[in-house]
Amino acid sequence: MxxxxxxxxxxxxxxxxxxxxxxxxxxxxxxxxxxxxxxxxxxxxxxxxxxxxxxxxxxxxxxxxxxxxxxxxxxxxxxxxxxxxxxxxxxxxxxxxxxxxxxxxxxxxxxxxxxxxxxxxxxxxxxxxxxxxxxxxxxxxxxxxxxxxAAREQLVLTMPTDRRALKIALALAADPADARSLNEWAEWAAIAPRTLTRRFAEETGLSFTDWRQRARLMRAVELLAAGQAVTAVALELGYDSLSAFIAMFRREMGVAPGGFAAAHAAALALP
The missing domain is CATH 2.60.120.280 (Regulatory protein AraC)
Incomplete structure (x- = not known):
């Protein structure tokens, strides 16, 4: 040792x-x-x-x-x-x-x-x-x-390998608030919607919808840790309803975003 x-x-x-x-x-x-x-x-x-x-x-x-x-x-x-x-x-x-x-x-x-x-x-x-x-x-x-x-938490984002699906994933990772539908993303990347659905499931282990929510969750964690207010984070991630954002965060992380932010601030204050 x-x-x-x-x-x-x-x-x-x-x-x-x-x-x-x-x-x-x-x-x-x-x-x-x-x-x-x-x-x-x-x-x-x-x-x-x-x-x-x-x-x-x-x-x-x-x-x-x-x-x-x-x-x-x-x-x-x-x-x-x-x-x-x-x-x-x-x-x-x-x-x-x-x-x-x-x-x-x-x-x-x-x-x-x-x-x-x-x-x-x-x-x-x-x-x-x-x-x-x-x-x-x-x-x-x-x-x-x-x-x-140790149980795996929801803070891992696996990228697809298909170049068209990866193009979409990179765009969503850069801007998780982008609200384009699966069909709109498929048209943008020149891939059939059914193929896009299958690629995300096979190559990331998540559906397209769940992958996008995971990307939003991870960005939320980063923004809250940086000190942004809960309401500002919800708006930046494209949520029209603050309660919907809080419910998603609590479901995935086991704590409300305000509680997560407070715990993070308390940890920073430790000597």
Whole structure:
């Protein structure tokens, strides 16, 4: 094990992350302003948790949003880049390849349980001199069990691979408020509506309607974390009814947008 290092991104040099260093390696994420980490990959799997601020992670086909209290899992050898949107703090756990067998094969966002948070904090505080092997093994087992049991949240947006469907997806990701119907989008991209419906379902795992709602949800999380008022966010995302936006957000996130924004602000205020 290694002590958590309080320094900005990149968290751990990829060569060091790939080296043999026990089942888990730990690092801290600390950014005082917006920061971009270019696309990279490593042989270890990686869990990145946000304590304050907002992180977004991009891969070849996914975009993931990580608000405070959440984390992402990135499988081994999966290229990804990271953006910190303003002052951000968090943690990262690098998991050795042979310990990743029971962990997800695809990137995912999950809510950090109290047990996982405390286990990571305990392990990251170990002195440089190794703790008794049995104590380390028990904490490592807890962390791996919690990562394996974490439920996937609705903050992952998978892009289609069909060039016409991808053209539509990129336009909607840039402007989730665009209210054009499926038929109008299909005509714009020169694709049959039925083919468009099938491509989104097969290549993203979501219907066109659900994909567009996911894009709106993820933009809402970003805007709320940036301090925008709930009403302003609803209007920017194209909702005619504030109550409809609140109902969507609560259904997907388990909390009203105002409660999410308040929790985010409270996390930023922590020392």
């Amino acid at each position: 290694c002590r958590m290092q309080a320094k900005p991104s990149p968290l751990i040099d990829p060569a060091r992350a790939d080296a043999d260093g026990g089942p888990l390696l730990f690092a801290a994420l600390s950014a005082g302003d917006m920061r971009h980490t270019p696309t990279h990959s490593h042989a270890r799997g990686q869990a990145i948790g946000a304590l304050s601020g907002l992180l977004t992670i991009g891969t070849e086909r996914e975009r993931l949003v990580v608000p405070p209290g959440y984390a992402i899992w990135m499988p081994p050898h999966h290229p990804h880049g990271l953006d910190a949107h303003g002052p951000t703090s968090g943690w990262s756990v690098y998991v050795a390849p042979d310990a990743c067998a029971a962990l997800p094969a695809l990137p995912q966002v999950f809510q950090v349980s109290g047990l996982l948070r405390e286990a990571v904090l305990r392990a990251s505080a170990w002195p440089l001199a190794p703790a008794p092997a049995s104590a380390q093994e028990r904490i490592v087992a807890v962390i791996l069990d919690e990562l394996a049991a």
